[in-house]
Amino acid sequence: MTKELLQDIADSQMVLIGIGKEMEESYQGMKEDTFYGPLLAQAEAEEDSAAIIQYLQCHYVRRHPDHRIKKAYETLTALLEGKNYFVLSLSEDDYIFNSGLDRERIVTPCGGFRKLQCTERCNAEQESLVTDDKVILQVLEEIDNCNGDLSSVDFPVCTDCCGILWFNRIETPGYREEGYLTQWEKYTKWLQGTLNHKLCILELGAGMEYPSVIRFPFEKVAFFNQKSVFYRVHGKLPFLTEELSERGFSIKTDAITFLSEEGNQG
Ligand SMILES: [Zn+2]
Incomplete structure (x- = not known):
């Protein structure tokens, strides 16, 4: 994990996390x-x-x-401690619900x-x-x-x-879909509240599966929020659009490895 990311999370008022299929069992x-x-x-x-x-x-x-996935969620939990965050996850394996993350701040539309x-x-x-x-x-x-x-x-x-x-x-x-809609409403409200706030966006392993859920909307959020920084972590598809090159970081590492690298506890 990069020093820049740890610093940006520390400096941010809100943290938006997107978890893609790369993190899934x-x-x-x-x-x-x-x-x-x-x-x-x-x-x-x-x-x-x-x-x-x-x-x-x-x-x-x-x-x-899977111990590596469990560990990845432990790292993420430590990373988000004390922060105002929301996690949007495409995973269907429920590791996230057995982590220390706050269930009220999680939505799993799949x-x-x-x-x-x-x-x-x-x-x-x-x-x-x-x-x-x-x-x-x-x-x-x-x-x-x-x-x-x-x-x-x-x-x-x-x-x-x-x-x-x-x-x-x-x-x-x-x-x-009613299985996740209550949380989805919370998520969209939370997201509306990010505008004009220092927002750190961290996309973990979200490729082109359901890109309209995480990948495209996150780019849009980053584009419209001038105070945001955007980290896209993916083993194969870490690339960012040209517009985000100044506030964006593209990290070509699979999300589980990224979260299990040494020295990531800050
Ligand atoms: Zn029936």
């Missing part, structure tokens, strides 16, 4: 794993395979969190593993999302104890159509 190694491999193969044969795979991924990420929903096939009127963590913890426990046989796991079902509930994630058919 990759689930690499699940297929080869002796526990998850056979379960994934069984899931593939099921009608609702994509939903069941979500549960297996949720189990994987909660039981075997969803994650904290809420369940039925799909677009369901006839039920906009039924509310299932947000009871106990339901999810129960499934995870059943997966722990399933002895390699998914048929012994009772996946939660919709009270209306009896189909398996999916996680409230962007790839779920009929994704229910």
